[in-house]
Amino acid sequence: MTFIRRAVTAAAGAAVVLVVTSAGFALATGEQQSYIAADGTIQGCVNSSGHLRLAEEGSACRPDERSVTWAQKGEQGPAGPKGDTGAQGPAGPAGQQGETGPQGPAGQAGQTGPQGPAGAPGLAGVHVVTVSKDVGSLDMVDVDATCPAGEIATGGGWYLPGTTAQSYGSELHSNPILSGTTPVGWTVGFLNGGYEPHYTASVYAICAKAG
Numbered sequence: 128m129t130f131i132r133r134a135v136t137a138a139a140g141a142a143v144v145l146v147v148t149s150a151g152f153a154l155a156t157g158e159q160q161s162y163i164a165a166d167g168t169i170q171g172c173v174n175s176s177g178h179l180r181l182a183e184e185g186s187a188c189r190p191d192e193r194s195v196t197w198a199q200k201g202e203q204g205p206a207g208p209k210g211d212t213g214a215q216g217p218a219g220p221a222g223q224q225g226e227t228g229p230q231g232p233a234g235q236a237g238q239t240g241p242q243g244p245a246g247a248p249g250l251a252g253v254h255v256v257t258v259s260k261d262v263g264s265l266d267m268v269d270v271d272a273t274c275p276a277g278e279i280a281t282g283g284g285w286y287l288p289g290t291t292a293q294s295y296g297s298e299l300h301s302n303p304i305l306s307g308t309t310p311v312g313w314t315v316g317f318l319n320g321g322y323e324p325h326y327t328a329s330v331y332a333i334c335a336k337a338g
Contacts, residue, residue, distance in 0.1 A: 168196045250281065250335040256312070259288070259329040262319045271304060273312035274334035280304070283313025283332040304332075 162169055162181045172188035173179045173195055180192075188194045258272040274280050280303055299316035313332040319325065 164196075167200070168198055170194065170196050248337065250337060252278075253281070253333065253335040255331050256334050257329055257331040259327050261325045262317045262328050263325045264319050264321045264323065266325075267299065267316065267318050268328065269314055269316045270328050270330040271312060271314045272330045272332040273304060274332055277336065278311070278334045279337050280310040280312050280332045281335055283330065285313075285315040285328060285330045287326055288329050289327070 161183050162171075164170065164184045170182045170184060170186075171179050171194075172182050172192040174189075174192050179195070182188060182194070256272045256274055258270055260268055260270045262268045270285070272283060283301075283303065285298060285301060299318055301315045302313075303310035304312035304314050312334075313330055315328070315330045317328045
């Protein structure tokens, strides 16, 4: 709706009120621009009966009419109250993965960690105990190499020193000597099959102090 500045004229004690719509104005004439002044005001003429007609800019009203003018736009009103926050829209699609950035600078050296727990006791005083015996013809002999008291055997074995009788001799067994579950020496059984009158068999145990 177009706002109108009213020109109220007392004519025989009657007040004239004018209302015009933009739609009605458009229907009144096909040359509406000729009724609009350079400052944007519109001029019209109203008679004593309250009938309004538009007048071209600069033209005069009839003797029984009064001149009225109004603006195309009214003054700007105050700002309205802030509206409520709208609902959150749906999440957009995931973007493409970006390029790998450059490697950052090396970090500072960390603090020294706490000392770890003490390790298990190691072996000390490792040495070899060797025992030799003669094995006569057709004899079966066990030869034992035992570690000193308080020591354990970490291994052992046998050999026939300085003789060719090894090709005729045979060991029957070769294994640790146990005290409960602790190895404390080495034992080997020998058999002389009669090819030699006798030969020397040697057994050794590798001994050490534990802890």
